[in-house]
Amino acid sequence: MTQEAMTMLPEPVRDRLVDESPLAIRGLTVSYGEKPAVFSVDVSFRAGKMTAIVGPNGAGKSTLLKAALGILRPLSGQVTAFGHPLDEMRARIAYVPQRASVDWEFPARVIDVVMMGLYRELGLLGRIRPRHRARAMDSLARVGMEGFATRQIGQLSGGQQQRVFLARALAQGADLYLLDEPFAGVDAATERAIIAVLKGLRDEGRTVVAVHHDLATVPAYFDRAFLLNVTAIAEGPVAEVMTEANLRAAYGGRLGPAQQAV
Amino acid sequence: MLWQALTLGLGYNATLVTLGAAMLGIAAGATGVFLYLARRALVSDAIGHATLPGVVAGFLAMVVLGGDGRFLPGLMAGAAVSAGLGLLCVSWLTARTRLHEDAAIGAVLSVFFGAGVVLLTVVQGLDSGRQAGLETFLLGATAGMLRAEALSIAAGGAAVLALVVVLRRPMVLVAFDPQHAAGQGVNLRGVDLAMMGLALAVTVVGLKVVGVVLIVALLIIPPVAARLWSERVGIIVVLAGAFGGVSGYVGAAVSATAPDLPTGPLIVLTCFALFALSLLGAPARGVLAAGLRHWRFQRRVHLRQGLLALASGQPVYEPLTLRLLRRRGLVRADGVVTEAGRARAARARLDERRWQMLRSLPEFEAASARHDGLSPLSEVLTPDQLVALDRHLGPEGTV
Incomplete structure (x- = not known):
């Protein structure tokens, strides 16, 4: 439906058609070569909730996030954020990539990485003021890393690296947080710290969407789940989505005994 | 004589040339840090070598049009065009074929340079009078450089440096974590293009002083040496600029006392001496x-x-x-x-x-x-x- 046609509709109808969801994906297809990694996915993530994107390896979970953000170019599809084209809403969206995707030997200190979350605000030449530094330090404190501000990033453990990435997203002060496998290869203490921060964000009314691998912890960590295996299988409250039938549809015969125990 | 050269005591022209070379070195060192951090440093080698056919073609075009074939801005324009073409070839090969960037760089570098050498040989066989000296663009020469040329090199270097200062944040953002940068709405292709554009500008500005073969050294060695001293991008940029500037200054000054020596190698050797000192003596990462x-x-x-x-x-x-x-x-x-x-x-x-x-x-x-x-x-x-x-x-x- 075109923009003009939209404005001609009576308001109650229009409200039902405009998806105000923090992230609404329509008909998204991404393909590396001829085989689609994500095929014709429709999903709207619920505001103020924590949603896990769950699915087997190669299901296109990370690809979905990257394509939604325009990091990968999708073959087709439309993405809106908070009811607007995504590009207009970037300031309200924070993305936390997989920590293994960067070179941690890069010459930077922890505080420098966190300050990178302020790029949209600072722009090319904006002066870094004390309030910016204070925000970066607050973000570090929220993930329990304030003592590491001047530490070289190459000296951090995997869990600490992940928390620095989260702090960088916090510094941005976004309303929607998209995380790609935030618990991959981190220690138990970090996992607890991260989930506490994410739940804190949710309780402030912000929206959290995370690619998650461990089926066993989905009910404890998340409000909702989105089951994906190239195509969308189901989205909704965890208990309604993680049914045996849905899991079989997503995982086929590949569900290991540990995961079947859910 | 050498001391006089180093203290700028060899007259106005030599002083201008030395300062111009120093400015070029500062710009090259600072630019190089971002290429190095983004692991794109070798692309600048392709850029450097790809300028040669453009230099010779620019010369021919100006002679055909009845002008002075050695008019520097004309040669620079030719160099920029053919280096730009080389850059396009590298990015097209990398994006559209299964070649990796290193293979694409090797292919483009050798083909363009080969074409340039053939053209150069043909031109030298022609009887157009003043083409002798075109081969100095291979290794650089500051002897007999005009005042206006020295000034335009200094101005070009300063312009590149100003752009580096303006673009430093997005370049660091993309070098460290391109996915996060893209998520923040940074245009990755745009930043890469800007970075390559800066490398191209350094190459073209340095054509006369360092030459097409060795310009890559001035873009790579100062950042690598500076990296040994610090763990912070800002400090590394300043140090790399300083190393590049000293190399340009010393190289050009020595060259003024020994006009037979090509300037490019002198600058690069100075640069290497600074690198060797850093490798041994740097407190953080030195040997x-x-x-x-x-x-x-x-x-x-x-x-x-x-x-x-x-x-x-x-x-x-x-x-x-x-x-x-x-x-x-x-x-x-x-x-x-x-x-x-x-x-x-x-x-x-x-x-x-x-x-x-x-x-x-x-x-x-x-x-x-x-x-x-x-x-x-x-x-x-x-x-x-x-x-x-x-x-x-x-x-x-x-x-």
């Missing part, structure tokens, strides 16, 4: 410092292990450990532990227990990350923290 640190660390480990062995009453056989203990008077020549040795051993054991406890407590995480098995805890914790820690340790803590 000497690293060796010394390792030597000291090994001794501390041996001493610590020796003390822990003494504390638990085990015999020490390891020769280095034994030597260290004896030299400090902790063990007598006949192997018997001295009074001082017993005291040190008890302290070492307490420290070891404290560290173990500390590393199991989440509230000490920041301190625990500094665990090296050696540092006394009294250097890591405040006295209050130490008391808090000893409370966890129970009666043992009051030893």
Whole structure:
């Protein structure tokens, strides 16, 4: 439906058609070569909730996030954020990539990485003021890393690296947080710290969407789940989505005994 | 003569040329840091070599049009066009074929340079008078450089440097984490294009001074040398600029005293000398410092292990450990532990227990990350923290 046609509709109808969801994906297809990694996915993530994107390896979970953000170019599809084209809403969206995707030997200190979350605000030449530094330090404190501000990033453990990435997203002060496998290869203490921060964000009314691998912890960590295996299988409250039938549809015969125990 | 050259005492023209070369070096060093951090440094080699056919074609075009074939801005324009084409070829090959970037660089570099050399040879066979000297663009020459040329090189370098300052944030953002940068709405292709554009500008500006073959050295060596000194991008950029500037300055000054030597190699050799000094002497990542640190660390480990062995009453056989203990008077020549040795051993054991406890407590995480098995805890914790820690340790803590 075109923009003009939209404005001609009576308001109650229009409200039902405009998806105000923090992230609404329509008909998204991404393909590396001829085989689609994500095929014709429709999903709207619920505001103020924590949603896990769950699915087997190669299901296109990370690809979905990257394509939604325009990091990968999708073959087709439309993405809106908070009811607007995504590009207009970037300031309200924070993305936390997989920590293994960067070179941690890069010459930077922890505080420098966190300050990178302020790029949209600072722009090319904006002066870094004390309030910016204070925000970066607050973000570090929220993930329990304030003592590491001047530490070289190459000296951090995997869990600490992940928390620095989260702090960088916090510094941005976004309303929607998209995380790609935030618990991959981190220690138990970090996992607890991260989930506490994410739940804190949710309780402030912000929206959290995370690619998650461990089926066993989905009910404890998340409000909702989105089951994906190239195509969308189901989205909704965890208990309604993680049914045996849905899991079989997503995982086929590949569900290991540990995961079947859910 | 050399001293005069280095102190800018060889007249106005030579001074301008030297300062122009220094400005070029500063711009090249600062630009190079971003290429190096983004792992795109070798692309600048393709850019450099790809300028040659453009230089010769520019010369031919100007001669055909009846002008002076050696008019520098014309040659620069030709160089920029063919380097731009080379850059397009590299990015097209990388994006549209299964070639990796290194293979694409190798292919483009050699084909463009080969074409340039053929063109150059043909031109030198022609009888158009002043084409002699075109080959100085291979390795650079500052002898006989015009005042206007020196000034335009300095101005070009300053312009590149200004752009680097403006673009530094997005370039760092993309170099460290392109996905996060893209998520923030940074145009990755745009930033890459800008970075390559800066490298191209440095190459074209440095054409006359450094030459097409060696410009890559001025873009790569200063950043690598600067990286040895610091762990912060801002400082590395300043240092790389300084190294590049000194190289340009010294190279051009030496070249003024020995006009037969091509300027490019002199600049690059100066640059390399700075790199060699950094590699040896830099306190953070230099070879000497690293060796010394390792030597000291090994001794501390041996001493610590020796003390822990003494504390638990085990015999020490390891020769280095034994030597260290004896030299400090902790063990007598006949192997018997001295009074001082017993005291040190008890302290070492307490420290070891404290560290173990500390590393199991989440509230000490920041301190625990500094665990090296050696540092006394009294250097890591405040006295209050130490008391808090000893409370966890129970009666043992009051030893």
